[in-house]
Amino acid sequence: MIRPILIHPDPRLKKLCEPIAAVTPELGKLAEDMLDTMYDAPGIGLAAPQIGVTRRLIVLDCEKEPGHAPRPLVMFNPEIIWSSEDLSTYEEGCLSIPDQYAEVERPAEVQVRWLGLDGKLQEEQFSGLWATCVQHEIDHLNGKLFIDFLGPLKRQMITRRMEKLKRERARQA
Ligand SMILES: [Zn+2]
Numbered sequence: 001m002i003r004p005i006l007i008h009p010d011p012r013l014k015k016l017c018e019p020i021a022a023v024t025p026e027l028g029k030l031a032e033d034m035l036d037t038m039y040d041a042p043g044i045g046l047a048a049p050q051i052g053v054t055r056r057l058i059v060l061d062c063e064k065e066p067g068h069a070p071r072p073l074v075m076f077n078p079e080i081i082w083s084s085e086d087l088s089t090y091e092e093g094c095l096s097i098p099d100q101y102a103e104v105e106r107p108a109e110v111q112v113r114w115l116g117l118d119g120k121l122q123e124e125q126f127s128g129l130w131a132t133c134v135q136h137e138i139d140h141l142n143g144k145l146f147i148d149f150l151g152p153l154k155r156q157m158i159t160r161r162m163e164k165l166k167r168e169r170a171r172q173a
Contacts, residue, residue, distance in 0.1 A: 001033045002040050003051040007169075008096045008162050014143040015054045017047075020076045023119040027057065031074040031117060034059045043095045045133045047140030050096050058137035062129045075114035078138050081123070083107035090132045092146040098165070100158045104149045106135050 006012055020027060030053065038046040038059055045060035056077045063071040088108035093101045109127045112134055116122045126134050136146055147155045 001036060003033050003037045005037065005041065005046075005050050005095050006052055007098070007166050008094075008145060008147075009159055010096075012049055012052050012054060013096055013140070013145065015049060016143055017049055017054045017056045017141040019056045020115065023076055023115055023117060027055075027076070028117055031057060031059060035061075035072050035074070038095075041095050044129070045137045046095060047137045049140055049143075056141045058134075058141065060130075060133050060137055062133050064129070074117050075112070075134075075137075076116070078112055078114040078134070078141075080110050080135065080138060081113050082111035082125075084109040088128075088132070090129065092132065092136060094136070094146055097145065097147060097158060097162060100147075100161065102146065102150055102154065102158075104132075104136075104146050106132055110135060112138075 034046050034048065034051065037051060044062045045058065048055050048057040058075050058078055059072065061070055061072045063069070084107045086108040087105050089103050089105045091101045092104045108131060109125060110131050111123065111125045113121060113123045139145070147158050
């Protein structure tokens with residue numbers, strides 16, 4: 001089921017999200033809805049607060065090469081347990097901040113530990129777009145958006161654009 005995606009600014013996007021105690025069938029269904037919503041958007045990552053659920057859950061799939069099979073990942077309580085000193089810069093966007101992009105510098109590689117859909121702990125090292133995406137999505141669980149990396153003027157400009165977009169959408173609804 002495709003869920004509506006919250007648009008910045010929204011207090012639910014600024015919340016510190018609650019950890020998950022156990023992976024229940026309801027949370028499995030929520031993860032499935034999040035993947036449907038992410039692929040439909042289309043996007044490469046989505047965090048639960050973006051659909052108004054302030055729990056520590058993210059989904060991602062950065063497999064963009066034509067001809068490659070999709071690789072949907074579901075992460076409950078994801079944690080970065082190691083970051084490289086090497087940094088890399090990507091032009092980031094966000095489904096909660098449509099059509100706005102900016103360069104953000106982050107560690108180029110990260111080791112992440114999370115609970116999978118099967119309730120088991122998993123660990124993997126990510127690089128390239130996967131590393132950027134997983135860091136961006138984990139930031140959402142801590143109420144942080146990619147525009148928080150930008151200077152105040154740029155951030156305010158984007159926020160004003162989003163307020164205008166929300167007013168326009170509210171009028172059309
Ligand atoms: Zn985002």
